[in-house]
Amino acid sequence: DTAVSQTPKYLVTQMGNDKSIKCEQNLGHDTMYWYKQDSKKFLKIMFSYNNKELIINETVPNRFSPKSPDKAHLNLHINSLELGDSAVYFCASRKIAGETGELFFGEGSRLTVL
Amino acid sequence: SQQGEEDPQALSIQEGENATMNCSYKTSINNLQWYRQNSGRGLVHLILIRSNEREKHSGRLRVTLDTSKKSSSLLITASRAADTASYFCATVTTDSWGKLQFGAGTQVVVTP
Numbered sequence: 001d002t003a004v005s006q007t008p009k010y011l012v013t014q015m016g017n018d019k020s021i022k023c024e025q026n027l028g029h030d031t032m033y034w035y036k037q038d039s040k041k042f043l044k045i046m047f048s049y050n051n052k053e054l055i056i057n058e059t060v061p062n063r064f065s066p067k068s069p070d071k072a073h074l075n076l077h078i079n080s081l082e083l084g085d086s087a088v089y090f091c092a093s094r095k096i097a098g099e100t101g102e103l104f105f106g107e108g109s110r111l112t113v114l
Numbered sequence: 115s116q117q118g119e120e121d122p123q124a125l126s127i128q129e130g131e132n133a134t135m136n137c138s139y140k141t142s143i144n145n146l147q148w149y150r151q152n153s154g155r156g157l158v159h160l161i162l163i164r165s166n167e168r169e170k171h172s173g174r175l176r177v178t179l180d181t182s183k184k185s186s187s188l189l190i191t192a193s194r195a196a197d198t199a200s201y202f203c204a205t206v207t208t209d210s211w212g213k214l215q216f217g218a219g220t221q222v223v224v225t226p
Contacts (some may be wrong), residue, residue: 004156032213041200043157043216045121088157100144100206103214105156 003027004106006091012112013081015022020077023108031055032074033092033103034066043090049074078111086113094111120203130224133190136219137203138183144206145185146179147214150202160188160201175207193224 004025013019025032033056034046048056049068063079078085088110092103121136137146145164149157163170163179163186170177176189190197200219206212 034215040218041151041221042218043202043204043214045213048211048213049142056213092157094212097211100212102147102159102162103157105149105158108154 001070002081002107004091004093004104006089006106006109009107010112012109012114014114015081015083015091017081017084019081019111020075021091021111022073022075022108025091025093025104026072027093027095029093029095029104030071031097031099032068032071032092033094034074034076035090037090037107037108039061039087042044047074048078048097052105059069069085078104080113083113086111090093116219120217120222121169122224123218123223126223127193128224131193131220131224133193133197133224135188135201135222136141137186137188137217139186139203139205139217141205141207143181144208147172147179147206148177148186148188149216151219153199153201156218157195170204178201192224193222195224195226198222198224 030052031050037043046060047066051071052068065077068074088108091106130198131160147162148160161172174191181188200221204216204218
């Protein structure tokens with residue numbers, strides 16, 4: 001069983017469209033994250049949720065809206081897609097919020113905006 | 115802002131050789147972690163070293179931490195072709211809700 005799973009793995013879309021990426025973890029963790037990895041492989045944190053509550057928001061454009069229906073799911077919705085949104089988006093989880101241990105990552109969702 | 119910076123950006127070695135990569139960071143940390151990313155895959159945690167530790171081992175991995183220089187190194191001994199991947203350091207600072215901040219990584223290629 002995959003611990004942190006993301007769908008879709010690949011997403012190709014036109015500028016201006018709206019798209020969503022879904023993430024689910026079956027580890028029983030309380031905290032989930034979204035990271036963005038750019039073309040130079042630099043990883044930047046976007047959001048973190050603890051048990052459905054937003055705890056980290058890293059100055060991300062408000063076109064990006066995370067939604068956590070329950071603590072096992074964290075989805076990322078992006079409105080009005082721009083070329084610069086092209087990247088690989090990673091979902092991750094950690095057992096407890098504010099804990100300092102390891103993160104468990106999904107396999108990534110590669111978004112290409114044309 | 116970027117907290118960790120890896121050096122070198124890329125490393126090419128032959129099987130059996132050791133691979134060393136370094137990470138420098140800017141602010142005080144709670145711990146520093148190393149992750150591996152195979153091409154097209156997610157990141158996998160390798161090892162965590164706390165700010166009060168100086169060295170840690172895990173299998174063929176050896177990590178050192180020098181908090182006075184704000185730097186860490188990852189040594190992979192007796193490398194294998196399967197070690198080909200990108201390696202990232204990530205820091206957790208003390209007041210950040212456990213937020214992990216990553217560097218840009220070192221791309222390691224191990225040729226048979």
